[in-house]
Amino acid sequence: MAKMFYEKDANLNLLSEKKVAVIGYGSQGHAHALNLKESGVDVVVGLYKGSKSWTKAKEAGLMVMETSEAVKRSQIVMVLVPDEKQRQLYETEIAPYLEEGDALAFAHGFNIHFGQIVPPKNIDVFMVAPKGPGHLVRRVFTEGQGVPALVAVQQDFTGKAKDLALAYAMGIGAARAGVIETTFKEETETDLFGEQAVLCGGVTELIKAGFDTLTEAGYQPEIAYFECLHEMKLIVDLLYEGGLEKMRYSVSDTAEYGDYMVGKRIVNEDTRKEMKKVLQEIQNGEFAKNWLTENTVNRPVFNAIKKQELEHPLTKVGQNLRNMMSWLNK
Numbered sequence: 001m002a003k004m005f006y007e008k009d010a011n012l013n014l015l016s017e018k019k020v021a022v023i024g025y026g027s028q029g030h031a032h033a034l035n036l037k038e039s040g041v042d043v044v045v046g047l048y049k050g051s052k053s054w055t056k057a058k059e060a061g062l063m064v065m066e067t068s069e070a071v072k073r074s075q076i077v078m079v080l081v082p083d084e085k086q087r088q089l090y091e092t093e094i095a096p097y098l099e100e101g102d103a104l105a106f107a108h109g110f111n112i113h114f115g116q117i118v119p120p121k122n123i124d125v126f127m128v129a130p131k132g133p134g135h136l137v138r139r140v141f142t143e144g145q146g147v148p149a150l151v152a153v154q155q156d157f158t159g160k161a162k163d164l165a166l167a168y169a170m171g172i173g174a175a176r177a178g179v180i181e182t183t184f185k186e187e188t189e190t191d192l193f194g195e196q197a198v199l200c201g202g203v204t205e206l207i208k209a210g211f212d213t214l215t216e217a218g219y220q221p222e223i224a225y226f227e228c229l230h231e232m233k234l235i236v237d238l239l240y241e242g243g244l245e246k247m248r249y250s251v252s253d254t255a256e257y258g259d260y261m262v263g264k265r266i267v268n269e270d271t272r273k274e275m276k277k278v279l280q281e282i283q284n285g286e287f288a289k290n291w292l293t294e295n296t297v298n299r300p301v302f303n304a305i306k307k308q309e310l311e312h313p314l315t316k317v318g319q320n321l322r323n324m325m326s327w328l329n330k
């Protein structure tokens, strides 16, 4: 059973004597910086000159400066720039300005686990990884609740790294919901596997395959879109609220019988074998190597597939249908 921590186990005062530099102000960065500030923590945002995010952070009332300056002034540095940019930023703008006893923090273990960033021994290294997209981390916090998070300690120079991680998790609201202890290895490998095989890669291919099957058989694309993509949210909401059992309770018995009879034909033994292979490629570093190499040559594969995916008929049909749904057009 996983070890859980809540607000009663955390001491936010551990952050009161410290300044926290949140580097990056994107999905996670804006949520961490704003939530920490509203929890009474002294926060500064680190960005680069000319960054689009700079104005946004300033307009939100945050103190913003270049990364190196933010690191110099802070005792805790949370790195929230894209994973593939972290190594270079760390080497040029972060490492030279870290001082003994500082803490370096992450929301995903990729760069530490795959040896891209090797911090000095005289600092703490911890992770606070919210289990949800940054925009949810922010919204749920403003509603008085929190998104659960994982915490891990890679290096404990001060002897206080875990308490600091829990204090940080409290500052962003995660300890309101619950925090689970993990390792950089476990978080990195499971996060990559989840997004590739199930949450992003698995779901998008399942949706496209369903849509293509129906449209190739002559059904209207709008109907196929509703069946294979739009209604996904209704089903996922039920799964989220009450697991497989709540979804199966809520759908018709006809749908539940179809689920039992057909699901295993779609995600079959071959799919499970392939999942194991995907996991091995994550564990042996092959995926990380490919992704980092792809970035050194300007992402030719990433960009080509991104373009091709936007040309899928789902895109156009979806845009038209979503225009009919006024509540989505904010």
Ligand SMILES: NC(=O)C1=CN([C@@H]2O[C@H](COP(=O)(O)OP(=O)(O)OC[C@H]3O[C@@H](n4cnc5c(N)ncnc54)[C@H](OP(=O)(O)O)[C@@H]3O)[C@@H](O)[C@H]2O)C=CC1
Pocket (backbone or CB within 6 Å): 023, 024, 025, 026, 027, 028, 029, 046, 047, 048, 050, 051, 052, 053, 054, 067, 079, 080, 081, 082, 083, 085, 089, 107, 108, 129, 130, 132, 133, 134, 135
């Ligand atoms: N997205 C999510 O919800 C989740 C992300 N994570 C992890 O959080 C981390 C951040 O990801 P995410 O929030 O998605 O990132 P985003 O792409 O949303 O945001 C990146 C931010 O970093 C800024 N930035 C880019 N380059 C630099 C640089 N050289 N110096 C300073 N700032 C820079 C960007 O500014 P600009 O746009 O102006 O260039 C932007 O504000 C990653 O480790 C990711 O794996 C973990 C859990 C969930």
Ligand SMILES: CC[C@](O)(C(C)=O)C(=O)O
Pocket (backbone or CB within 6 Å): 131, 132, 133, 134, 191, 194, 195, 199, 200
């Ligand atoms: C599922 C994608 C994710 O792992 C996340 C939001 O947790 C990410 O890297 O963005």
Ligand SMILES: [Mg+2]
Pocket (backbone or CB within 6 Å): 131, 132, 191, 195
């Ligand atoms: Mg994730």
Ligand SMILES: [Mg+2]
Pocket (backbone or CB within 6 Å): 108, 191, 192, 195
């Ligand atoms: Mg991820």
